[in-house]
Amino acid sequence: MPSKLFSSPIGKKMGMALTGLILYGFLIGHLLGNLLLLKGDGGQAFNAYAEFLINHPLLIPAELFLVVVFLLHVYLAISVTRENRRARPVGYQATQSVGGRNFASYTMIYSGIIVLVFLVLHLKTFKYGDKAEGTLYDLVSATFQQTGYLVWYVIAMLVLGVHLWHAFQSAFQTLSVRSDKIRSLGLILCLILALGFGFLPVYLGILK
Amino acid sequence: MTEEQSRRKRDAGQSDCLSFTISIWRQQGLNDKGQMVSYPLKRVRPEMSFLEMLDVLNGELERKGEELPISFDSDCREGICGMCGLVINGVAHGPGHGTTTCQLYMRSFADGSTITIEPWRAAAFPVIKDLVVDRSAFDRIIQAGGYASINSGSAPDANSMLISQELASEAFDAAACIGCGACVASCKNASAMLFVSAKVKHLNILPQGQPERHKRTVAMVEAMQQEGFGNCTNEYECEAVCPKEIAVEHISFLNREYLKAKVAGK
Numbered sequence: 001m002p003s004k005l006f007s008s009p010i011g012k013k014m015g016m017a018l019t020g021l022i023l024y025g026f027l028i029g030h031l032l033g034n035l036l037l038l039k040g041d042g043g044q045a046f047n048a049y050a051e052f053l054i055n056h057p058l059l060i061p062a063e064l065f066l067v068v069v070f071l072l073h074v075y076l077a078i079s080v081t082r083e084n085r086r087a088r089p090v091g092y093q094a095t096q097s098v099g100g101r102n103f104a105s106y107t108m109i110y111s112g113i114i115v116l117v118f119l120v121l122h123l124k125t126f127k128y129g130d131k132a133e134g135t136l137y138d139l140v141s142a143t144f145q146q147t148g149y150l151v152w153y154v155i156a157m158l159v160l161g162v163h164l165w166h167a168f169q170s171a172f173q174t175l176s177v178r179s180d181k182i183r184s185l186g187l188i189l190c191l192i193l194a195l196g197f198g199f200l201p202v203y204l205g206i207l208k
Numbered sequence: 209m210t211e212e213q214s215r216r217k218r219d220a221g222q223s224d225c226l227s228f229t230i231s232i233w234r235q236q237g238l239n240d241k242g243q244m245v246s247y248p249l250k251r252v253r254p255e256m257s258f259l260e261m262l263d264v265l266n267g268e269l270e271r272k273g274e275e276l277p278i279s280f281d282s283d284c285r286e287g288i289c290g291m292c293g294l295v296i297n298g299v300a301h302g303p304g305h306g307t308t309t310c311q312l313y314m315r316s317f318a319d320g321s322t323i324t325i326e327p328w329r330a331a332a333f334p335v336i337k338d339l340v341v342d343r344s345a346f347d348r349i350i351q352a353g354g355y356a357s358i359n360s361g362s363a364p365d366a367n368s369m370l371i372s373q374e375l376a377s378e379a380f381d382a383a384a385c386i387g388c389g390a391c392v393a394s395c396k397n398a399s400a401m402l403f404v405s406a407k408v409k410h411l412n413i414l415p416q417g418q419p420e421r422h423k424r425t426v427a428m429v430e431a432m433q434q435e436g437f438g439n440c441t442n443e444y445e446c447e448a449v450c451p452k453e454i455a456v457e458h459i460s461f462l463n464r465e466y467l468k469a470k471v472a473g474k
Binding site: 004005008009010011012013014080083084086087088089090091092093094095096097098099100101105106108166169170173174175176177178 | 231233244295297298299324326329330331332394396397398399401429430432433436437438439440441442443444445446447448449456457459460461462463464466467470
């Protein structure tokens with residue numbers, strides 16, 4: 001396949017769409033796993049699940065795959081955004097949306113940056129956090145007792161939801177699938193993910 | 209204003225003319241920085257087209273003799289040539305739906321309001337003067353592949369190439385593009401994907417376009433990139449302002465065609 005595919009505007013968009021959908025799939029799996037936090041068994045099921053993942057032989061390859069996909073997504077986002085800025089050096093005095101532009105669609109790069117910062121902190125806190133004094137569940141519970149962290153976490157999850165709202169239907173449009181069903185499904189999924197990930201820290205930090 | 213209201217006003221000795229403040233982009237030339245300038249304008253009749261309103265404003269500027277008239281593009285003034293194109297109050301071709309700037313009437317604007325008029329904004333469409341932009345980037349994209357090579361030596365037999373009504377309609381929907389550039393102007397990324405997709409589709413789905421199908425797709429996408437248009441981020445603003453209501457489904461088609469052409473090794 002000729003190399004220009006990946007440097008062309010359409011190739012880049014398809015790359016964005018495919019990497020984005022893979023990451024979307026990861027988020028769904030991650031939320032399903034995290035729902036074990038709600039079980040009310042003092043974290044036994046959650047810890048067992050974490051142990052299962054840590055000892056799984058495919059964990060490292062899967063993580064490497066996700067890292068590559070994520071970095072590619074970030075690289076393409078930066079590249080596309082820079083080209084788009086260059087394409088309109090002088091803006092309009094008056095602007096008005098009459099099509100499908102919304103808060104989510106024109107803030108993708110900013111919501112993306114917030115999610116990127118969140119991800120780095122999230123990995124540092126939990127994946128590479130200090131678990132010497134207890135299990136992962138203990139670490140998660142203790143972390144969400146800190147109000148500041150809890151607030152930042154919930155806000156970041158709402159930003160993630162906004163990012164995913166535009167992302168889902170946009171990815172399918174790029175991959176030539178466009179329908180109202182996809183739009184509705186995208187809205188439902190982004191609400192489930194944002195509210196699901198946002199609810200867990202509230203449950204562990206306040207409600208429990 | 210309805211006809212009935214106009215008649216009542218006339219009977220009562222009142223004028224049904226409208227007044228506006230026209231805030232307009234003035235730029236002397238390619239390298240001039242340019243700025244917005246406001247002009248009060250009275251005695252605008254509701255049935256005037258937007259371009260006629262600009263003609264009236266230019267008449268006043270000429271009479272005063274203090275400033276040069278405002279330069280703007282227009283040709284057929286019936287919505288088919290694609291020459292006129294202004295961003296009016298932040299919307300390409302203004303508030304009408306499926307219409308060009310020349311098909312917009314002054315009754316669409318509230319009496320006494322300020323109307324902001326700007327040229328298409330894109331690095332690939334440099335402003336030449338006031339509201340006139342250079343859209344030859346579109347011509348170069350067409351030159352790259354927006355044609356079908358057909359032997360014109362002798363007249364072909366009638367009905368030797370059968371095309372279904374459905375296919376002809378689909379191709380015509382895409383061919384309705386007049387190349388005005390509103391899609392680029394309305395896109396926050398100044399992307400020309402709707403234009404290129406329409407041009408690729410109307411040739412790629414017809415039998416006459418088949419021999420050059422993959423070559424055309426790749427050449428036109430590459431030309432689009434070289435001209436410095438941005439990338440599509442699926443906001444569908446282009447579809448909303450397109451005077452010929454070209455749908456973004458064509459962009460999905462272009463994406464598929466491009467991938468097919470690359471797989472075919474073009």
